[in-house]
Amino acid sequence: MDSEEQRDNQKMEKKIRELSSDEAPILTEKSGLREEEMAMKEKELLSVSSKSMGDEAPLLPNAQNCEQPSPSERKTERFTLEGGSPNASAQSLEEMEIKYAAYVRHDIYGTLGKGEVSWKEKALLLLALIVVVPIRVVVGFLILLTYYLICRLCTLFKAPNREDGQEDYAHMSGIRRSTIIICGRFLSRAMLFALGFYWIKEEYVIPDQSPNGLFVKDSSQIDADESSYRPGAIVSNHVSYLDILYHMSASFPSFVAKRSVARLPLVGLISKCLGCVYVQRESKASDFKGVSGVVTERLQAANHDKLSPMMMLFPEGTTTNGDFLLPFKTGAFLAKTPVLPVILRYRYQRFSPAWDTISGVRHVLLLLCQFVNYLEVTRLPVYCPSEKEKADPKLYANNVRKLMALEGNLTMSDIGLPEKRIYHAALHGNNQSSILHQKED
Template structure:
């Protein structure tokens, strides 16, 4: 269930499907997002002078993939008209409490289902990873079916009543060349990354596994659910190489999913962080090291007032404004399975770049050459932090 690991990991300074370092598998928003609006997104020196209007315009041109362009303005703190304030007030005392209660109820119900299905069943353990994704029979069937249903119920609760899905056929062009066996199963779902809602959608559609911070496994309710999802856990604090590493584990899981239809596919966000949905950042090659087919998926969030994209807005503010919207929208484009050529199999960076170009073309997305480091600088400047300090954080 997406919301499970997404909300808990991304809103509690956890990386629900967060990116791993360069040349490893990248999945989700920048690490360590702060919960409180009062806290800057980056720790830094005492605040400097606020950016001027001219500098803000320059920043928006330079860091366009992270710029919010909805009714709430930069970081969701812009001036809003009186009518919007009235609507927010009404939603805050009606929609938000109802949605929070329903969301928690769905979470608890799914946890109980997972608890029942895992009774007297030992988890699969390998290289320090523990999960129930390898569980078979009726138990796995119940976990998957109920997980997909609960994920869709959670989306409905948050106002995503309708989801427009398009399955696109490309033909024998760049994305489908040298296909020896088109019946081969993809080992991973490769998606652009806009919000923690992305994970919730993917759980409702294909129920894949993803990468999460190791702390998620110890959280109440969420911990067991993440194990049923088959999450691959990241120990960010540890620099040791006692095990084969997350990249190696994920690569093996992708290959396993490719060879065995009973194993869940991996969900990977190769950009390594979220954007405003109009751009596609460079792909890290970790998602393509397994040399197996991948399934590209493009997500869009059309909006009128509030953009569901998590680009330059705090977690708490984002969740609150999202829950205040009476209706939210998702548009999804499913591309055909991408079968790598022999040259792409030997060159993961080429494989990643070709998939990225295909997704940009089919999704009408603009290619950008900036990444998470630039996003941190942009956030630091917006928060009034000194640029030298932000530049220092770039290499953290």
């Protein structure tokens, strides 16, 4: 039995040797191909594993790159994903300033208001902080308090209008309303004077021709019965929070404001007397008009009733450095009523009153430290829309924008608020010191 098994085993070994000798080249060739395939697979596996290890390295407790990115690095990374550069190099900064030119500051304090200044400028700042700023702060507070007390007295025992979530005294009539308007215009101009705007240059310009609409030479020439020519809104370019003070002193219109403004000390009651329309979350009530609906009603009311206050609207939706005009939103033109275009320009030598790329506190402080501020106003005639413009609010808005850009010598830009946020994220996410040095150069 054992011998038979041995013979069988010997036969099997012989056949295996014969097969191996006959197919050796084929096996060798196949094995070579397999080795190459295995080598390639090993390389792919190594590359994939190295990538995965690189991606997961911050999560490993013993990895070298286990530190979490700082907030500035996260902002830089977010800006890089949106098309920006992670390094604030001279080239990338120049590219940003060209692309976002409408938001670039050009005064001596730099983009963020933190640039290096000369010793002469430092001496002027110190002198202003000691002498000018305390006087302006005290005078400004007294003006604000005085007007608050006037508004409190005029609204005494008078309930505000409450409709569609709004609360205001815009339609209050008689001696109360007249007192609020007269005192408001006078004290607004007094506030501008306290801030260094001693002279305001106003110019009335009659354009040679309008894009499509009909011009009325001056709003003061409109008769009480000519409601078709009475403006429902003042439309203006937006440069600074100071714009509101000027328009209050000139026309005392109503504004669109955040709901939180109504709860501010002193300012809250004043905003209600102005008749501000407050932006709030949309209500689910079936009769809720929304901010757009309330604004449209206000514009139509001002157009038909000379006692109703006009609305002051900034159709750009955000501020610029004052040299550009952004695309207009259609909110001011949906009511199909005439508008009064006004163009503001802040001339400066040291500090620009334009509110861009700089914090509010720093901006107010540097503004108070400026001995003299300048404002130039260009008033255009009332713009009455054509039938074609009434049917197309975008056309109406674009034609008014082109007219304002032409008469105000402003450059039209196609960017808007999203681009402004990207630019601000880039400035605050990149190396700020290199940005400031570049600005000074």
